[in-house]
Amino acid sequence: MAKILLVDDDELVRYALTRVLTGAGHQVEVAENGLKASLQFKLSPPDLVLTDVVMPDQDGLELLREISELNSQIPVVVMTGGGEIVGQDYLLFADRLGASAIIAKPFENSVLLSKIDGLLKKPPAIP
Amino acid sequence: MASIPREKSLTLRSAWGILGAKFWFFAITAFVGLSLILAEVLIEYEAFEAFYEYTRSHESWQLDDIAMAVLASVIAMVFVGAFVTTAVTRKLISKEIERQEASLRIERSQRLIALGTLLGGTAHSLNNHLLPVIALSDLVRSDCAQDTPHAKDLEMISIAARRAVEMIQKLKIFARANEGMEGNCLVGPATSAAIELAQKVAPSSVKFLLSIDKTPARVGVSETALEIVILNLINNAVDAMEGMPGTIEIKLNLVSHLEKNDRRDGVASSAWVRIQINDTGKGMGLDESKRIFEPFFTTKPVGTGTGLGLSETYGIVDKAGGKFDVKSEIGVGSQIGILLPLIEDAHSAHPANI
Numbered sequence: 001m002a003k004i005l006l007v008d009d010d011e012l013v014r015y016a017l018t019r020v021l022t023g024a025g026h027q028v029e030v031a032e033n034g035l036k037a038s039l040q041f042k043l044s045p046p047d048l049v050l051t052d053v054v055m056p057d058q059d060g061l062e063l064l065r066e067i068s069e070l071n072s073q074i075p076v077v078v079m080t081g082g083g084e085i086v087g088q089d090y091l092l093f094a095d096r097l098g099a100s101a102i103i104a105k106p107f108e109n110s111v112l113l114s115k116i117d118g119l120l121k122k123p124p125a126i127p
Numbered sequence: 128m129a130s131i132p133r134e135k136s137l138t139l140r141s142a143w144g145i146l147g148a149k150f151w152f153f154a155i156t157a158f159v160g161l162s163l164i165l166a167e168v169l170i171e172y173e174a175f176e177a178f179y180e181y182t183r184s185h186e187s188w189q190l191d192d193i194a195m196a197v198l199a200s201v202i203a204m205v206f207v208g209a210f211v212t213t214a215v216t217r218k219l220i221s222k223e224i225e226r227q228e229a230s231l232r233i234e235r236s237q238r239l240i241a242l243g244t245l246l247g248g249t250a251h252s253l254n255n256h257l258l259p260v261i262a263l264s265d266l267v268r269s270d271c272a273q274d275t276p277h278a279k280d281l282e283m284i285s286i287a288a289r290r291a292v293e294m295i296q297k298l299k300i301f302a303r304a305n306e307g308m309e310g311n312c313l314v315g316p317a318t319s320a321a322i323e324l325a326q327k328v329a330p331s332s333v334k335f336l337l338s339i340d341k342t343p344a345r346v347g348v349s350e351t352a353l354e355i356v357i358l359n360l361i362n363n364a365v366d367a368m369e370g371m372p373g374t375i376e377i378k379l380n381l382v383s384h385l386e387k388n389d390r391r392d393g394v395a396s397s398a399w400v401r402i403q404i405n406d407t408g409k410g411m412g413l414d415e416s417k418r419i420f421e422p423f424f425t426t427k428p429v430g431t432g433t434g435l436g437l438s439e440t441y442g443i444v445d446k447a448g449g450k451f452d453v454k455s456e457i458g459v460g461s462q463i464g465i466l467l468p469l470i471e472d473a474h475s476a477h478p479a480n481i
Contacts, residue, residue, distance in 0.1 A: 016259035020266055054251065061421075081251030106258040106292060109265050 002120050003027045003044075007037040007051035007063065008079070013105075017050070020109045026116075034063040041067065048120060049076040050112075061097060068098040075100035075119040079107075229327035233358065236351065239307070246302040250295050260288045307351035308443075311470060314400050315341055317350045318379050321357040329365055329375075336376040344381055344400050346467040347447040359440045360404045360463055367408025367461065378403040382466075398469040405462040411455040419453065 452464035
C-alpha cells in the first residue's frame, strides 16, 4: 500500500497501469509528462515513481536527473518501449542516472508488482 | 559495402558525357572555323612567300634553323598546352566526382539510420499499445473463475498479444541486421575508410593529420557502426572549429589497457585499440564534456542537428565493450579517445543470417 507517481504520455497505458496498481492496493497519481511529474513530485512526494522513458516535454531521463539531483531516496522504476532509437541505449543512461529498476514494455502485471514491492520494502540506501 | 572507387579515370565516353554534346559541337565547329580563318589569313598575307623570302634574304643557315625551331616550339606549345589543360580538367572532375560519391554514401548511411529510427519508433508505439491489452486482459482474467468461457477468451487475447510482442522483437532484430550494425571488422582498414570519407566532405580549411597502425586487429563493431562513430566525432570536431582553419589529428594504435573493472564476461582484456581524435576547435568546459554523450544534449543552435550523434556513438562503443576518454580545454580544443577491446579472429565478418 503505497503512493505511486505514474508518468506516461499514453493515456491507455496510464489507464491500464492505474487499474493494475490500484488492484494491488496502491494509491496512484498520474502525470502525462516529465514536466508535470516533477511538479507533482515536489508538491506531493510519492513512495515510488514509475515512469516511461521517451516522452515529449521533458522525458523520463530528465525527470530522473532532477530526482537524483534532489538526492531523493524515492525509488524510480523506468519503463522502456523497447523501441528506443537504434544505436542508442536509453537503458545505459537510465542506469547511470540512478534508476532503481528498468522494465521493458509490455510486461507481466506480476513482474511489475513484484519489482515494486521489492523496492518499497528496501530500507533507504545510506548516503 | 561497396568502397569508393579511387582515381576515376576520365574515359572518352565519360568526357563526352560530362561536357555534353553541345560543347563538343561548338568545339568541333570552332576548330574547323579557326583553322579555315587562320589559313585564309596566312594565305591573304602570303605568309608562305614571306617566309620563303626571309630565308632567301640572308646567307646564315643558323637564322633559318632558329626560325624553324621557333615555329616548331610554337606547334609543340599548342600540343603541350592542350595536354596540360586536359590533365587539369580531368583531375578537377574526378575530385568532384569523388566528393559527390562520398556525400551520397554518407547520405545513404544516414537514411538507413533514419529508417532504423522509424522502425524503432514504430516498435515503441506498438509495445505501448500492447501493454493495455495484456495488462487489462490479465487483470480481468484474474477476477474470473478458472475454466469458464470468459477466462478462456481472455487467455486467448493474452496469447495473441504476446505473439505480437514477439513479432516486434523479430522485426527489430531484422532491422538492426539490415542496417549493417551487427558484426565485427578489422579496425585499421575500417577506420581509414571512414576517415577518407570524412576528408572528402570536410571543408578545405580543416587539415587532417593521420597516424594509423596497420597491424591487423578485429573489434566487435561492424564497419558501418565504426564509420558512424568516426564520422560523428570528426563532424563534431569540424563544427567546433566554426569555419576557422584547424587541424584534426587521428591516431590509431594497439594498446595494453588494464584496469580493475575492465572485465567483460569475467575475462580481462589487455589487448585494446585506441582511436584518438584531437582537434583544434573551440573546446569544452568540464560540465559540457561530461554531458556530450547524453541523448538530445547539444550546444548547437536550435534546428541544426538532432543532438543524437554522440549518444548513438556512445551506444555503439559501449555495446562492443569499449569506453571513451574525453579531454578538452576551452580555446585549445578537444582530445577524444575511443578504446575498443580486440576480439578473437575466429569469427567471420558476416553477421548472422536472419
